[in-house]
Amino acid sequence: MVIYKLLLKAAVLGALLGLYHKHLAQADESITKPGCQSSCGNLSIPYPSGLSDSDPHCRSHINPSSFRVDCDNSTKPPVAYFWNKSSTIEILDISVEDHELRINTLIGEFPLSSTKNKFTAIGCDTSAFFRDRHGKFSFGCMSSCSSVLDISNGSCTGIGCCETSIPRNTFDYNISIMSFSNHSGVLDFNPCSYTFVAEIGSYNFSVGDLKQLKVNPIPLVLDWALGDQTCEEAKKNSTSYMCTKNTNCTDAETGYGYKCTCLEGYGGNPYLENDCHDIDECADPEMNQCEKICHNAIGSYTCSCPNGYYGDGKKGGGIGHGCTIKPLHLMGILVGGAAGVGAIGAIGVIVLLLLCWWLPKYTKRRREAKLKQKFFQRNGGIVLQQRLFSIENNHMEKGKLFALTELDTATDHFNKNRILGQGGQGTVFKGMLLDGTIIAVKKSKVIDIGQVKQFVNEIVILSQINHRNVVKLLGFCLESEVPLLIYEFVPNGTLYQYLHDPDKEFPVSWEMRLRIASEVAGALSYLHSAAAIPVYHRDIKSSNILLDEKYRAKVSDFGASRSITIDQTHLTTMVRGTFGYFDPEYYQTSQFTDKSDVYSFGVVLVELLTGEKPISQLRAEEDRNLASYFIISMEENRLFDVLDKEVLDHGKNEEIIVVSNLAKRCLGLHGRYRPTMKEVAMELERLQSLRNPTVVRQNEEEIDCIRTESICVSSTIPMLKQSEAGIELTLMENDQSLLSPR
Structure with missing residues (x-):
């Protein structure tokens, strides 16, 4: 009877777990609203995009034309187009997670992705230009070669083919191309030149392209966002605001529009109600940092150590991470082993006890010391020392080397409630030192060579500056997983x-x-x-x-x-x-x-x-x-x-x-x-x-013209004279009439 009850409970529990996992699977699969078509041929169409022949609620109510997809079912498989079939703008992929739209030609509705596209020119006598249609900027590249023997396939380094990055937030552009020597001497193998913007990796240069380019269509990646409001502005209207439960809202880099993403530890479509669901990080070893035991939690996970061990259970990479065997547990193993081979004397037991007490502490201190040294080097400590000591009059005393534990306490373990601001390079936290000093701690987002260089550069620059209108650097921390800068707090x-x-x-x-x-x-x-x-x-x-x-x-x-x-006039960067x-x-x-x-x-x-x-x-x-x-x-x-x-x-x-x-x-x-x-x-x-x-002026030399x-300088101070016609502006030298009577 007892066995029967246990089997029944197990069956019920199994059924409940099955329903739960089925619910998660359904949540993973839901990419659009109920009753709405979620695909066109091989293309998935996640909300807020939606098919034009579906119910209007199937796509975003904000700029609905921008998210309209038309499905041409006359082909096999069906093909999705942006706006309508006659536009010939084929949609290759739509990503809600990355907020990207991959298409086969340019449209001006969304900006080009600056990280996923390149401006490319092909030719042996070619000068190509990329110009914003509104005159904000222009740039280009040049490509040349005198013989086919000079050229290598797959390389766009300026010989036969050149390429360059494009700026962020580019909506609309014109591209032009010209010959700087009328193709003299290269007409036999390069009668034409070509230029285009394309997704990185979609084009591989071949010598044969100099004679006839065969790339059609050329894929592009666009960045998309909702509307033209910031997050703060959009949140004021709860009926139109599109970020749902368990989501974050971030402003688009263009300065207008916003994007919704699921909170860390959650997955799903952030634009669908209740779709951002908990991810089981423990089910995928690559999604968790546990060394021994992983426990899934709502929106996160925790690590632990098995019986007989202590520590936070996380893999190496941070001070105090991992699982260390407990002294008593180790003693039991040693004593048990010793008992198995024979009796041991009282002195031997004492030695074992001391060893069990001392060994874990020594191992932990040694591991922490190695880890601090590793972080110090990775965070640019050696380079920083060299650059600071090379500065004339050595300004190193201006920056204090803070301990990680001190900053961890000051920021309440880098509590999210202490965040002052976030940017591309990192997050700034408010903190308070033990002496009551309020500080701002800048913590880098990720670790890469480029950001370490920026971190070192910022310390070196600020170590040479002493001005009341420049934020003061108080110090830095090099023993953490990511570099930290400590500034005066500006409230x-x-x-x-x-x-x-x-x-x-x-x-x-x-x-x-x-x-x-x-x-x-x-x-x-x-x-x-x-x-x-x-x-x-x-x-x-x-x-x-x-x-x-x-x-x-x-x-x-x-x-x-x-x-x-002192003698430099510019930086080429x-x-x-x-x-x-x-x-x-x-x-x-x-x-x-x-x-x-x-x-x-x-x-x-x-x-x-x-x-x-x-x-x-x-x-x-x-x-x-x-x-x-x-x-x-x-x-x-x-x-x-x-x-x-x-x-x-x-x-x-x-x-x-x-x-x-x-x-x-x-x-x-x-x-x-x-x-x-x-x-x-x-x-x-x-x-x-x-x-x-009464304002106190600076020294007399600076006041001179x-x-x-x-x-x-003094010639630009205007003199005003009143006339019946209104106010007239006269400049002593540069006569620039700007003023309309108001």
């Missing part, structure tokens, strides 16, 4: 938040805007011309300008910065930065100069004047780029139509015109015509002195 967030977040309690006043602009310009002027070694920041933007308790500006994030020698702040000249030449920082600062000035984002889909298509939108408005005498209400209400006309002129000069297409940061800083300081004579390319 009032970023300038970007105050300018573009409507939830802020008070607007940024005109006086505060002028002061912040002057402080940032002063910091950049210091970096360019007063620091021991000149430094180019390379990522100036409003989100990298922090505000302290008195709302004073602090320039931050030096991971992309570079120091240069791979193009990187933030879309909307890029210097167009840098795009074309890959040469970053001090004037590239000036251009980015000009965009920040325009943000302060207009309150607008650098890139916005809320403006007309031709006005999405703030820099060009602002310049066109000035040239058409519409300056006061685009200014922020706070600026209009409290700014004086003459002050607005000075700053607007300055911003326009900073945004010049050619770097040689832009002012230096020293000129910019002096002009903003002079403006503050005029509006507030600084002439660069025969243009004097």
Whole structure:
């Protein structure tokens, strides 16, 4: 009877487990809403995409045309097209997890993936150009060869074939191609040249392609997101917000739209109600880091050690990880073994006990020491030491080497509630040291050579900087799994938040805007011309300008910065930065100069004047780029139509015109015509002195007129005269009438 009851319970339990696993399997398979077709031929169509002939609820209610799929059932197998069959835009794959759309030709609805596509040109006498249709940027590559013998199959290094990366968030483009010597001498084996954008890996160069290219169609990968709102904006309308239970919302890199993803430890379609379900990490050894025993939990998992062992049960890679045999358990094994071969004396027992007590501790300390040394080397410790000691006057004392345990305690074990912000390079946590000092701890996301170099670079740069408007580096930690930087805590967030977040309690006043602009310009002027070694920041933007308790500006994030020698005029680097702040000249030449920082600062000035984002889909298509939108408005005498209400209400006309002129000069297409940061800083300081004579000026040498390319800073201070026709603006030298009466 007892056996029968046990068998019955086992059967019931088995049935329940079977139903549970069936539920999980169904959850895994559900990619669209109930009653909606989930495929077209061999292509899966996950929601928010949906077939055009299905019920409207089968695809996103946000921009439904962007997620419309048409299935041509006249072919075998059926073929899916974007929008409709006549568009000939065939859909090759749709990914909800990566938010990517793979197609066979370009559409302007979603931006090109900068990490999955390449710009390629083929030919022996070829110059190919990639241009944004709205004039934001252009770049290209050149390919040449004199003989077929010079060329290697599969290689696009500039001989017969060249390729280059494309910038992020590129929607619409034109590509052109030209011959720089009219194909002289290569017509026999290369009568034509070709250029295209294609998915990385979809094209392999062959010498035969020089005579006739046979690539059709060419696949492309696009990034997609929902709508044109940020997460914060979208969450305000619960009926239209599309992220469901157990999901995260992240803003699209383009600056508009948002993306939904399942929480860590969950899988499924984040756009379907209750579809993000728990993943059993223990079922897949590659999904867990347990050394011995794995226990699945909702949204996560835990590790443990078997009886007779202690530790966290995790595989090597962190201090204290793994399973270590307990002394008493080890003693039992040893004593039992000794008993099996004969009696042992009292001295032998004592020795065994001492050995059992000491050996695990020694092993643990040795393992931790090796692990710390391993992390120290992997996190760039040796390179960092060499670079810091090579700095003149050795600035190493400015950075304290923190222990991981100290930072773990300060941040409450890196609690998610302590997160101040997240970016491409890592996450910043708020912490408090034992002495009460509030700190900000920057923790890298992943470990790779590129990010270690950025980490080392940021320490070296900040170790050479001592300026009140540059965030102060307090120290670093090299013994953790990922590198950590410790900064002074700057409590009032970023300038970007105050300018573009409507939830802020008070607007940024005109006086505060002028002061912040002057402080940032002063910091950049210091970096360019007063620091021991000149430094180019390379990522100036409003989100990298922090505000302290008195709302004073602090320039931050030096991971992309570079120091240069005194006689250097530029850096030749791979193009990187933030879309909307890029210097167009840098795009074309890959040469970053001090004037590239000036251009980015000009965009920040325009943000302060207009309150607008650098890139916005809320403006007309031709006005999405703030820099060009602002310049066109000035040239058409519409300056006061685009200014922020706070600026209009409290700014004086003459002050607005000075700053607007300055911003326009900073945004010049050619770097040689832009002012230096020293000129910019002096002009903003002079403006503050005029509006507030009690402001203490800097030394007299800096107040003197600084002439660069025969243009004097003081000449840009406008003189206003009142006439019956309204306010007329006159500049002493550069006569640029900008002002429309308001």
